[in-house]
Amino acid sequence: MGYKILLPQEIMEEGREYLESRGYELIKGSGLEEEDIIRDIKGCDGIIVRLSKMSRKVFEAADKLKVVVRHGAGYDTVDLQAARDHNVMVCYAPVANSMSVAEAAMMYMLNCSRNFKKTQKHFIDDFYYAKLKLPRVEMDGKTLGLIGVGNIGSRVAKKALHGFNMKVIAYDPYKTQAEVPEGVQLIDDFDQIFKESDFVSLHCPANEETTGFVGTRELELMKPTAYLINTARGKLIKEDEFYEAMKNERIAGAALDVMMEEPPKADNPLLYLDNVTIGPHLGAATIEATDRASLHCAIGVDEVLSGKEVTWPIPEMKDFCKKKVTV
Numbered sequence: 001m002g003y004k005i006l007l008p009q010e011i012m013e014e015g016r017e018y019l020e021s022r023g024y025e026l027i028k029g030s031g032l033e034e035e036d037i038i039r040d041i042k043g044c045d046g047i048i049v050r051l052s053k054m055s056r057k058v059f060e061a062a063d064k065l066k067v068v069v070r071h072g073a074g075y076d077t078v079d080l081q082a083a084r085d086h087n088v089m090v091c092y093a094p095v096a097n098s099m100s101v102a103e104a105a106m107m108y109m110l111n112c113s114r115n116f117k118k119t120q121k122h123f124i125d126d127f128y129y130a131k132l133k134l135p136r137v138e139m140d141g142k143t144l145g146l147i148g149v150g151n152i153g154s155r156v157a158k159k160a161l162h163g164f165n166m167k168v169i170a171y172d173p174y175k176t177q178a179e180v181p182e183g184v185q186l187i188d189d190f191d192q193i194f195k196e197s198d199f200v201s202l203h204c205p206a207n208e209e210t211t212g213f214v215g216t217r218e219l220e221l222m223k224p225t226a227y228l229i230n231t232a233r234g235k236l237i238k239e240d241e242f243y244e245a246m247k248n249e250r251i252a253g254a255a256l257d258v259m260m261e262e263p264p265k266a267d268n269p270l271l272y273l274d275n276v277t278i279g280p281h282l283g284a285a286t287i288e289a290t291d292r293a294s295l296h297c298a299i300g301v302d303e304v305l306s307g308k309e310v311t312w313p314i315p316e317m318k319d320f321c322k323k324k325v326t327v
């Protein structure tokens with residue numbers, strides 16, 4: 001067969017074994033930047049991308065590429081039009097990390113409710129201040145507002161309903177009440193989620209519809225005691241407007257697992273706010289999720305290159321999938 005699969009970043013053993021046992025040659029990339037991928041992609045039939053972007057320039061440089069598989073649930077880093085123009089199929093791993101990201105969302109909610117960033121900052125200097133003076137709340141009985149009830153949002157909903165006895169309301173124009181977990185109240189008014197919730201958690205993809213859809217206006221709608229959690233994509237939030245709101249303590253706190261720029265520049269002022277917890281896009285970074293993602297990506301590569309039906313095509317390329325990539 002002799003197909004070459006570029007791995008700009010290592011994947012877990014499950015995925016490697018799946019591909020190697022089927023005769024694929026795995027090529028270790030020389031780096032994660034665009035120029036590295038442009039150099040490395042030549043002669044490769046497939047690529048599994050975790051952190052790198054698949055820009056038009058990369059597709060232009062690729063002479064044999066037939067499949068791109070995104071190691072995760074989002075694919076906003078892949079230029080889909082360029083993929084189509086170059087007859088390259090794009091798949092992803094939409095369910096592999098849902099549980100881990102949902103757990104991360106709960107972790108960030110707890111972190112906010114216990115004011116943990118400020119607590120950590122103060123407790124060495126003044127244990128009693130850290131213990132007694134910082135406001136904290138329970139999650140039990142509070143209202144969680146979800147934006148997006150897909151693979152991740154529905155897992156968050158179940159954890160919040162059954163693990164924390166929260167009320168869960170949700171906005172998702174692509175779902176019906178019958179399609180969301182029992183106990184979730186689907187609401188067709190985006191603003192109402194911000195107005196009513198004690199915690200708002202974002203679980204939708206970044207696309208033209210959602211980019212920058214949370215800014216000053218939405219933060220102004222929120223209760224001053226509420227928290228905003230983003231484990232989805234940094235570009236959903238207008239970061240400059242968010243910074244102003246948080247600097248002025250417009251809401252009680254926020255947690256971002258994702259940012260507009262990853263890694264963020266050290267001088268990004270958001271990093272230094274006491275009321276904003278920030279993580280390094282760690283939602284999917286567990287042993288279990290990366291094991292599954294590596295395997296699901298390997299399956300995607302093999303399905304496309306061996307002409308099988310594709311289990312996880314990105315939704316925008318389902319039609320393309322039927323057309324079949326010429327190998």
Ligand SMILES: O=C(O)[C@H](O)COP(=O)(O)O
Pocket residue numbers: 050051071072073074075097281284285290293
């Ligand atoms: O950490 C990873 O494996 C991925 O970057 C996660 O990607 P996702 O946020 O698109 O699921």
